[in-house]
Amino acid sequence: MGKPKFFITDVFTTRKYGGNPLATFIDCESLSAQEMQQIAKEINFSETTFITARQPRNGGYDVRIFTPKSEVEFAGHPTLGTAHVIRNQVMQTRANDLVLNLPIGPVPVTFADATASATVVWMKQFAPKFGKQGDAAALARVLGIEPAALDMDFPIEEISTGFPHIVVPLKSLAALKRVTINTQHYRALVADAWAKIILVFSRESYEPGQSLSVRVFADFYGIPEDAATGSGNGALAAYLVRHNVLGSAQVDVLSGQGYEMGRPSTLALRAHANKTDIEVFVGGSVVDVAEGVWG
Numbered sequence: 001m002g003k004p005k006f007f008i009t010d011v012f013t014t015r016k017y018g019g020n021p022l023a024t025f026i027d028c029e030s031l032s033a034q035e036m037q038q039i040a041k042e043i044n045f046s047e048t049t050f051i052t053a054r055q056p057r058n059g060g061y062d063v064r065i066f067t068p069k070s071e072v073e074f075a076g077h078p079t080l081g082t083a084h085v086i087r088n089q090v091m092q093t094r095a096n097d098l099v100l101n102l103p104i105g106p107v108p109v110t111f112a113d114a115t116a117s118a119t120v121v122w123m124k125q126f127a128p129k130f131g132k133q134g135d136a137a138a139l140a141r142v143l144g145i146e147p148a149a150l151d152m153d154f155p156i157e158e159i160s161t162g163f164p165h166i167v168v169p170l171k172s173l174a175a176l177k178r179v180t181i182n183t184q185h186y187r188a189l190v191a192d193a194w195a196k197i198i199l200v201f202s203r204e205s206y207e208p209g210q211s212l213s214v215r216v217f218a219d220f221y222g223i224p225e226d227a228a229t230g231s232g233n234g235a236l237a238a239y240l241v242r243h244n245v246l247g248s249a250q251v252d253v254l255s256g257q258g259y260e261m262g263r264p265s266t267l268a269l270r271a272h273a274n275k276t277d278i279e280v281f282v283g284g285s286v287v288d289v290a291e292g293v294w295g
Contacts, residue, residue, distance in 0.1 A: 004028040004294045009087050010075040011283035012228035012257075012265040019265045019287070020228035022081035023048045025294065026090060033064075039294070040066035046223045047078040054090055060099030060106050061086050061292035069222035070103065073104035074162035076230015076282055080121040083109040084286040104162055109142065112283075122283035123230065128238035131158030131194045139168055142185040143200065149175035151202075154243050161280050163231035164195035165216070167239045173204035173213050177260060178295065181217050181224070196220040199232040201255070202246070206264070211246070212236070214267075215260065228265030229260035230282045236272035238278045249273045 004025045013019030022041045025031075028050050034178070040048035045068075052062045064071060065078045082099055086098060100107045110122045115153070134156030140147040151169035159167055170176050179200055190196040197218040206213050214236065216229040226232070233255055240251045250272040257263040268283040 001070050002293075004031065006292055007089060007288070009081040009084055009097055010287045010289055010292040012230070012267050013263075013287055014285045016287050018258070018263055019284070020077040020226065020263065021045050021289070022078055024082050024085040025050045026054065026085070029053065031060045036064060037066055037071065041068045044068050046218075046226050047072070048077050049078045051082065051086060051090065057101060058106075060101040061090070062101045065102065067223060068219040068237055071103075071223070072100050072163065074126075074231060076163075076232070076234060077123075077125070077228050077284075079107055079109065079123050080230060080284060081286055083121055083123075087111065107162075120283045120285055121234070122268075122281050125161035125231070125234040125282060126282040127161070127277045128235065128242075128280065129160045129164075130242070131164065133157050134166060134168070138185075138189060139166075139178040139198075142182055142189050142198065143168070144180040144182050145170075145175055145178050149178070157239060158193070158195040159235040159239055160195070161231065161234035161238055162263055163197070163235075163252055165197045165199045165232045165293040166193070166195045166199045168198060169245070170202045173202050175207070176200055176202045176213050179215060183219065183236065185216040186217070186219060190220055197229075197232060197235060199229065201236055206256035206259050209254055210256040210266065212255040213259075214255050214257040216257065222243050225261060227261050228267060228284070229257065230267065231282070232284045233257070233267045233269055234280045237269040237280045237282065240269075241271045241273055241278050245291060246270075
């Protein structure tokens with residue numbers, strides 16, 4: 001077998017050099033988990049993915065996801081970017097549906113042609129799990145902002161639709177822009193916590209058409225700040241429904257992220273409550289950037 005091939009995409013954007021960058025490898029069956037981890041650290045994107053077989057298994061494609069520090073069971077922008085690569089480079093068809101077999105389980109992905117030049121890729125996330133509610137004073141110390149900047153009409157809450165996040169509501173976009181993580185307080189907060197990623201959001205948006213502004217901090221996983229977080233925005237969508245934040249039990253909105261990093265990203269969130277649970281979908285566009293051979 002030849003050397004592994006890789007593809008770099010930008011996810012949750014319609015333009016190169018926006019969104020969240022992803023490296024995806026194919027023809028990498030010979031790589032060990034240790035080698036995959038070393039490659040992810042070398043590339044140093046928030047995540048790098050490995051399609052470990054060209055042939056589907058049980059109706060889906062086996063994929064592993066690594067941050068610079070560790071392997072993770074699920075992540076959002078890697079799911080969409082990898083699905084894009086599978087469709088275009090592995091399947092080489094215009095299939096509208098495929099499944100990724102991730103360590104957490106199968107994740108269905110759907111392609112919808114939004115315009116002649118842009119395709120929106122949608123993933124259905126896992127039914128939300130809710131954890132502990134957080135202390136406002138403690139979170140304010142971690143975020144480096146005054147407690148009055150937190151929106152106390154809604155709780156600070158741990159949520160996972162595949163990857164646990166601490167969701168923190170803020171009163172304004174200005175407060176969101178002021179957030180500066182205090183690493184010492186952050187480490188103490190997440191040391192024994194189920195959720196080790198912090199997502200802050202405001203109902204004031206960066207751009208017209210967006211309903212929310214978002215920032216995500218995941219230093220525990222080697223990601224001081226993330227440009228576009230599909231798993232976190234999925235957790236946020238579930239939160240919005242559960243607490244009726246937008247005045248409805250059904251959510252269909254756009255959120256903006258990555259602006260402070262110079263990588264503006266737009267994520268589409270859809271969620272609704274059914275009789276037993278909350279269904280969550282997160283979508284966005286994927287742009288091809290580069291390809292090559294590793295080694």
